[in-house]
Amino acid sequence: MPDNDRDLLPEGLQDRLPQGAAVSARVQRAMLDVFHSRGYDRVQPPIIEFEKSIASRMAGVQPRRMFRFVDPSSLRTLALRSDMTVQVGRIASTGLSEAARPLRLCYAGQVVKIQGDGLDPTRERLQVGAELVGSDTVAAASEIVVLAIEALKAAGAEGISVDFTLPDLVDTLAASALPLEGDAVDAVRRELDAKDAGGLVEVGGEAYLPLLYAVGPLDRAVARLAEFDTSGALATRIEGLRAISDRIGKGARVTLDPSERHGFEYQSWFGFTLYAEGLAGAVGRGGTYRILGRDEPATGFSLYPDPLIDALASESQCENVLYLPLGHDVLAAERLRSIGWRTVAALSDAEDARALGCTHRLQGSEAVPV
Amino acid sequence: MPDNDRDLLPEGLQDRLPQGAAVSARVQRAMLDVFHSRGYDRVQPPIIEFEKSIASRMAGVQPRRMFRFVDPSSLRTLALRSDMTVQVGRIASTGLSEAARPLRLCYAGQVVKIQGDGLDPTRERLQVGAELVGSDTVAAASEIVVLAIEALKAAGAEGISVDFTLPDLVDTLAASALPLEGDAVDAVRRELDAKDAGGLVEVGGEAYLPLLYAVGPLDRAVARLAEFDTSGALATRIEGLRAISDRIGKGARVTLDPSERHGFEYQSWFGFTLYAEGLAGAVGRGGTYRILGRDEPATGFSLYPDPLIDALASESQCENVLYLPLGHDVLAAERLRSIGWRTVAALSDAEDARALGCTHRLQGSEAVPV
Structure with missing residues (x-):
């Protein structure tokens, strides 16, 4: 070309x-x-x-x-x-x-x-x-x-797994139990997101450190979160996660x-x-x-x-496909389709049914392996 | 808003x-x-x-x-x-x-x-x-x-209907039985497409006039086309249309x-x-x-x-939808879904099942009309 x-x-x-x-x-x-x-x-x-x-x-x-x-x-x-x-x-x-x-x-x-x-x-x-x-x-x-x-x-x-998160967690805490001023909210969010303990302390988010360890399998992680939540600010969220x-x-x-x-x-x-x-x-x-x-x-x-x-x-798929030769029994083909067969009808008698992906061939009213 | x-x-x-x-x-x-x-x-x-x-x-x-x-x-x-x-x-x-x-x-x-x-x-x-x-x-x-x-x-x-056409008809005829010169091929095609008998004659396509009348229900139209095709230039096409x-x-x-x-x-x-x-x-x-x-x-x-x-x-559709109240029998709901029911699970007990489009309500293990 x-x-x-x-x-x-x-x-x-x-x-x-x-x-x-x-x-x-x-x-x-x-x-x-x-x-x-x-x-x-x-x-x-x-x-x-x-x-x-x-x-x-x-x-x-x-x-x-x-x-x-x-x-x-x-x-x-x-x-x-x-x-x-x-x-x-x-x-x-x-x-x-x-x-x-x-x-x-x-x-x-x-x-x-x-x-x-x-x-x-x-x-x-x-x-x-x-x-x-x-x-x-x-x-x-x-x-x-x-x-x-x-x-x-x-x-x-x-093998499905689901990872829960609490997107407005920092906002919720910053507004009540663990107050943060102005830009510190964003900074704490950023350092928590980066999982950077040192950075978290640096931006004044020391009180938030335990959050970095409330991760992993739900029961244990939620237990740690509950321990950390002495004020009860997260109580309804914790209950929600468990439910x-x-x-x-x-x-x-x-x-x-x-x-x-x-x-x-x-x-x-x-x-x-x-x-x-x-x-x-x-x-x-x-x-x-x-x-x-x-x-x-x-x-x-x-x-x-x-x-x-x-x-x-x-993954390899295997599907039965039935070749219908020229002059085949149309009603038999119809009946086989109605019970789930896929059919491929001949356009000429020079075709190779196997090359066309067919696994069976209609003979009379029977599907015979090719 | x-x-x-x-x-x-x-x-x-x-x-x-x-x-x-x-x-x-x-x-x-x-x-x-x-x-x-x-x-x-x-x-x-x-x-x-x-x-x-x-x-x-x-x-x-x-x-x-x-x-x-x-x-x-x-x-x-x-x-x-x-x-x-x-x-x-x-x-x-x-x-x-x-x-x-x-x-x-x-x-x-x-x-x-x-x-x-x-x-x-x-x-x-x-x-x-x-x-x-x-x-x-x-x-x-x-x-x-x-x-x-x-x-x-x-x-x-x-009520399906199918209208057949022969897209290269004019080219086929112009190249053999009814010769046309240069631009005349396009002109004849255009006038035929417009179904304009006068225009067709004007551009030198008089011999093509019968095509304007070979239209309508297939058997009759194909018979007219065959009558017109005295040279046999369209014979295989006519046979194809019939087949x-x-x-x-x-x-x-x-x-x-x-x-x-x-x-x-x-x-x-x-x-x-x-x-x-x-x-x-x-x-x-x-x-x-x-x-x-x-x-x-x-x-x-x-x-x-x-x-x-x-x-x-x-057209109006009617579909059965089953409301599942709080605390419903989960296995019963599963079983009803497996036989084709659509279900809507309650999120609270303040809901109106009918307003949510439900036709039935699960009571015990039975679907009861609402």
Whole structure:
């Protein structure tokens, strides 16, 4: 071909070929089926919107991370969505503002960002998630965490673990039991996030040191957090964490990292990160928050299943496919399809059924191995 | 809200709210399931690509109709896809160039164009389709037309009709039985397309006049076409049309409009347009063509199911939803979900099950109407 250049895809974008695409569809269906069975209704926002509408809706989304372009019809800037949560928030605040609360919504779709993260060049990802709008209570958080775990399991993930965090922990303490002045709040948050004990002392956050050790398996970490919380400022949070963990039961390994802040800047009292065996990095994240503009409480999560899809697609798959020779019995083929067979009909008698991926061949009304 | 402006969506873009989104997912699944059962493997190309890669691959796609923007990583122009057929053609020519032929591929995804068509402002649409790569024979065309009809039926379309056309008809005749010189070929094509008998005579296409009357229900129209084809230049095409129509049987109403050219500029010997009862305009289109670059024969179709989804979503739906009060029997709920119930779990005892859309309530292990 004279022009191989046009065969290339831009960095961080890929095709899913048959095996991967089939797994992707199966994973997405499995997750959406779990959401549907728990009363979550799917919504489908458009893949582009006014930049301003997306950017203004959640402080967590940076417009500079989105592809932007001018709309010739409105002469305004549009953006290719990099996150669907803000779109679902918009729908809850507009088209579904009158729907009864709690409102259960879910979504699945492609999101695109202008640059990859660090060493990972991926720019287009599948995002699948659920939002419980109108509530950010312990009951809401429990439902959401359990839902995320069940969706991951239904999709084929194994060895799931959940890391809890308390995103507004420092603010809560700084405002009551362990007062901090002005800039010190940010500094303490930063040093806790960096897990830097020396730095923490330096910025006047000595009293916060025990938080660095209230990490690990939930029971022990929460016990340490309770010991540290002599004032009781965290009592309801501690009770909440225990209740959520009880609801998870044996469904996942649960850990605590109370001062982990990365990615939870806009969450309120509770956040969580999901991991699964064999997958590098987090497979999803969620928590409680308030929908900007409407200031409505909500709890939700987003899953990014591409690494799970890649892992499942690399496992060998074996599927029966039935070759239908020219002049085959059409009704027999119909009947076999109705009980789950895939069929490939001959276009000519010069074909090699095996090369076409067929495992069987229709003879009379019988499927015979090729 | 102080800033209602940000609640607006750009012209021609919309959210699908729960009812429409549920129907959309169902329609898409039904179509993809039909493709899968007939041996078509799904592929998933990215939603953006190099503009050049899309634009160079099929003459039918005009880059000016796509949203375009610069990629900061490559400094090249990217485009938001306005059509997935060219992407599937690229995959068949690159990642799957070594796969056995005929190669059966299918796809489903959102496509976006920069402007609506005429009075229809819609800019984002769902495109679902299948491509049979490596063959453009009568057998391939028959399989593809029947597949399109079955996919539409499985999705809930009724009263399907198919309009056949012969895209390269004028070229074929002009090169043999009814010679035309230079510009006259284009002029005759244009006047036939406009169905203008006077214009046709004026540009020297008098001999082509009978084509204007070989339209309508297939049997009669093909008989007229055969009468007109005294030289036999169209004999194999006529035989092909009859064979495809026979394969459709009672599956759809079949008509012929041999000189219809709109939308088939890049198809070879056979093209078809799909209609369904109650839906304005065509619901899909397909035909035989050659993949540019690789010059490989192929047959395929694209469906644009949004009007079908809108029609189905407007019919009233009734679904049983089971409310699970606080402290409900978790195993009973699990069991009811496993037999297809949707459940909504209470977050507090202040909720109104009926307002939340529930039709039943779990009492002990029984579902009782609310």
